[in-house]
Amino acid sequence: MPDLQDAHPATGTAEARELENIRFVLSPPEAGEIQITLAIGPQAQLTPKLEGAIEALARELQNREIQSLLREKCTPVIVCNPLSCSGVTICNLEIGPKKGTTA
Amino acid sequence: MRESNYNIWTKRDDRYYVYNGMSGSLLGMPKSDYANLRRYLDNSNDKAVSADLLAKLTIGRMLTTDDADEFLSLRRRYDATRHAADKLVLTIVSSLGCNFDCPYCFEAKYPSILSADVQAEILKFLDDQLAKISELHVSWFGGEPLLGKRSLLKLSDEFIEKCDKADVSYFADIVTNGYLLDESTCAELRQRRVSSVQVTLDGPPEIHDRMRPLVSGRGSFSRILKNLHRATDFLDVLVRVNIDRENLASAEELFQLLVAEGLAGKLTMYPGQLVGVDDGVPSPSAKYKSCCFTRSEFAKAELAFKKLASRYGFATTSLPGPTGAPCTAVRANELVIGSEGELYKCWESVGNPQETIGHISDYQKSDGRLRKWLKFDPFEDKECQRCIAMPVCMGGCAHHAMDRLQYENRCSTFRYTYREQIEMRVEMEEGNRKDLPARRPTVMDTR
Numbered sequence: 409m410p411d412l413q414d415a416h417p418a419t420g421t422a423e424a425r426e427l428e429n430i431r432f433v434l435s436p437p438e439a440g441e442i443q444i445t446l447a448i449g450p451q452a453q454l455t456p457k458l459e460g461a462i463e464a465l466a467r468e469l470q471n472r473e474i475q476s477l478l479r480e481k482c483t484p485v486i487v488c489n490p491l492s493c494s495g496v497t498i499c500n501l502e503i504g505p506k507k508g509t510t511a
Numbered sequence: 512m513r514e515s516n517y518n519i520w521t522k523r524d525d526r527y528y529v530y531n532g533m534s535g536s537l538l539g540m541p542k543s544d545y546a547n548l549r550r551y552l553d554n555s556n557d558k559a560v561s562a563d564l565l566a567k568l569t570i571g572r573m574l575t576t577d578d579a580d581e582f583l584s585l586r587r588r589y590d591a592t593r594h595a596a597d598k599l600v601l602t603i604v605s606s607l608g609c610n611f612d613c614p615y616c617f618e619a620k621y622p623s624i625l626s627a628d629v630q631a632e633i634l635k636f637l638d639d640q641l642a643k644i645s646e647l648h649v650s651w652f653g654g655e656p657l658l659g660k661r662s663l664l665k666l667s668d669e670f671i672e673k674c675d676k677a678d679v680s681y682f683a684d685i686v687t688n689g690y691l692l693d694e695s696t697c698a699e700l701r702q703r704r705v706s707s708v709q710v711t712l713d714g715p716p717e718i719h720d721r722m723r724p725l726v727s728g729r730g731s732f733s734r735i736l737k738n739l740h741r742a743t744d745f746l747d748v749l750v751r752v753n754i755d756r757e758n759l760a761s762a763e764e765l766f767q768l769l770v771a772e773g774l775a776g777k778l779t780m781y782p783g784q785l786v787g788v789d790d791g792v793p794s795p796s797a798k799y800k801s802c803c804f805t806r807s808e809f810a811k812a813e814l815a816f817k818k819l820a821s822r823y824g825f826a827t828t829s830l831p832g833p834t835g836a837p838c839t840a841v842r843a844n845e846l847v848i849g850s851e852g853e854l855y856k857c858w859e860s861v862g863n864p865q866e867t868i869g870h871i872s873d874y875q876k877s878d879g880r881l882r883k884w885l886k887f888d889p890f891e892d893k894e895c896q897r898c899i900a901m902p903v904c905m906g907g908c909a910h911h912a913m914d915r916l917q918y919e920n921r922c923s924t925f926r927y928t929y930r931e932q933i934e935m936r937v938e939m940e941e942g943n944r945k946d947l948p949a950r951r952p953t954v955m956d957t958r
Contacts, residue, residue, distance in 0.1 A: 434537035454562045
């Protein structure tokens with residue numbers, strides 16, 4: 409990671425900012441990506457299984473990149489990771505934790 | 512797992528943000544999560560990191576596998592889009608002649624309207640392509656394309672009829688100086704599915720009229736301004752402001768004038784870089800060099816321009832997103848058709864006989880000049896190989912990259928001001944806007 413020492417000083421208010429959690433300001437493009445809803449709660453602990461699943465997701469995103477780039481229509485595919493297999497839909501990215509669930 | 516090579520981090524208040532060029536996504540997180548992530552990436556045995564954060568970073572391509580070859584992925588993107596055949600994009604010069612005499616114009620122009628014979632050849636060409644494509648996109652270009660309005664409208668009607676019959680989507684836009692863009696013309700264009708128009712204003716009246724005079728020498732600002740009022744009722748209007756060292760300072764006066772005219776919130780404003788191009792043809796641009804910004808200077812000027820445009824309530828182009836092959840010149844299924852049916856690969860070549868690649872009447876026999884465009888490979892460029900802007904730039908302007916004198920102008924401005932551009936986007940999305948005018952500017956994403 410880069411050194412953040414040179415980052416510009418804060419200019420706006422911090423009110424309510426701490427209440428916000430981890431969130432996309434700009435989401436990954438809808439078209440040509442892989443939709444996957446990870447059943448991860450905001451407070452979930454990182455278990456070895458979960459870590460493996462995330463790595464599998466990263467690998468799948470790599471592997472499927474070109475196919476999804478060229479895909480014209482939303483096509484369901486199956487993505488498997490060390491935990492399970494799940495349905496995935498190209499072209500319509502929906503991410504984020506399901507509240508109250510854990511991996 | 513490791514970080515992407517195309518991550519750019521920034522900070523605002525107590526939140527950290529990471530932008531990734533591979534996905535174009537921007538993720539914000541609290542300081543505590545950033546600190547845990549930092550420790551996790553330094554030592555993967557530290558499991559205090561949020562699993563939610565790791566998942567989002569992965570989906571946003573900010574984290575990837577240790578063995579991922581992102582540069583190879585980019586090359587694949589480039590190749591896939593370079594050879595994509597389902598979409599046909601045509602830039603058509605309906606009139607090479609122009610009613611303006613801009614001192615920086617890069618075209619060697621003379622009066623020439625798209626003839627009936629050339630129109631017929633274009634339609635024959637389209638007939639040959641229709642079965643292979645799902646989308647036709649036409650950009651009307653010049654010279655001044657509205658000097659050839661009759662052929663533009665006639666061809667549009669034919670394109671629409673053919674595409675509708677073949678179940679091919681049809682889209683169109685136009686680049687015009689705006690002088691002939693009166694209300695009835697706007698309505699005619701809209702009826703022909705022209706959805707957006709690019710018009711140029713190079714400053715307030717005194718400066719614009721000096722930089723973009725009519726052939727007669729008279730000014731053009733007031734009539735363009737009058738036309739813009741009507742155009743916004745029919746079309747999405749992008750206003751390009753060509754800037755150099757002399758006119759940048761006048762941009763604010765232009766914004767104020769447009770706000771007073773009630774055009775804030777109705778126009779998208781963006782700056783264009785003026786360059787002196789000498790391709791060996793007698794274009795005005797060959798002599799226009801003294802006031803031009805270097806690319807890095809322009810990048811800073813662009814940033815200042817956009818911030819100002821936003822403050823005055825205008826939409827402006829924002830962060831560039833990930834792309835494939837970046838323009839018509841390097842995409843196989845895209846062509847520029849001159850007013851006499853001559854074919855080019857680059858908009859900047861229009862009117863230059865040394866850059867034609869063939870003729871529409873015999874389009875399958877393009878000459879050897881096509882090869883240089885389709886063989887152009889930014890992935891061999893040493894600077895591109897280590898450039899953080901590569902996913903959004905993909906080598907930039909091939910025309911400039913192949914020109915020793917314009918080589919430095921090939922790059923996306925993202926190369927020079929990526930951090931500031933990201934900070935600006937974060938500020939727009941997250942910022943306290945109390946210090947700005949009441950109207951919140953709409954930011955158009957370039958993706």
